[in-house]
Amino acid sequence: MKRVSFAAFGGPDVLRLDDAPEPRPGPGQIRVAVRAAGVNPVDWRIREGQFQAVRPLELPAGIGQDAAGVVDEVGEGVDGIAVGDRVFGRGTHTYAELAVLSAWARVPEGMTFEEAAGYPSVVETALRVLGESGVESGQTLLVSGASGGVGSAALQIARDRGITVIATAGPANQDYLRTLGALPTTYGQGWVERVRRLGPVDAALDLAGAGVIRELVALTGDPDKVISIADLSAPEHGARFSGVTGDVPRALAHAADLIARGRLHIPVQRTYSLAEAAAAHADSQAGHTRGRRVIVL
Known part of the structure; x- marks a missing residue:
């Protein structure tokens, strides 16, 4: 089968499309014929070797963790799913013709595979950081770098929970953020004052790693209410870095319900x-995303 892999850490050019052995599902896993794979920032951070100190990776290795496709093999102990079912979920080495998933849900009625592949990691991350922030109905959440996949999910989940969201993004994405129910403003010089004019902030999420943790702490007045998924220096300012995956099956079920x-x-x-795949990574690293980037087979 064909699979995207890399044999050395580096830029997008280290990615190669090669032949690889077909993976087999273990107990509690399924294998899918991949129809689409989501592209996440964590993918290129792994490719660059950013997580070697905490999660050592043996090379050569595949890449990707989100996929949607058709079940073609079911592992031992798996119930409620069968060969031929349409699913989306989380696994390993998903930039491939076949991939093994360890968490999944059925693709919602009327949704395409390419749409479904964009949900698993971003919804899990959005649910996790919203929970860690402690923000509740009737309060206001600030989301920095809000127009990407995680931001798009977080804004809509917060809206569903009765949370007001102030969101920062580039000028081209202001109308997009409004469609998601947020109060938008641009980043750049003067952004802190623009946020203050929109109202007080109870909690904040840093989704872009743009070096704004200190300002987010000042806006909330409580570093414990600031969560970052992109700035490893967050703890230096008393804020928290969220990098441990939460309950993926629950997140997928929640996503399916919201959809x-x-x-x-x-x-x-x-x-x-x-x-x-290399172009997908280069575009993802360049930022300014509205929604999701997806590899389609």
């Missing part, structure tokens, strides 16, 4: 082929 109720939609900004 079915029309409360969650994350657009696909651009699609790529397996052979274009």
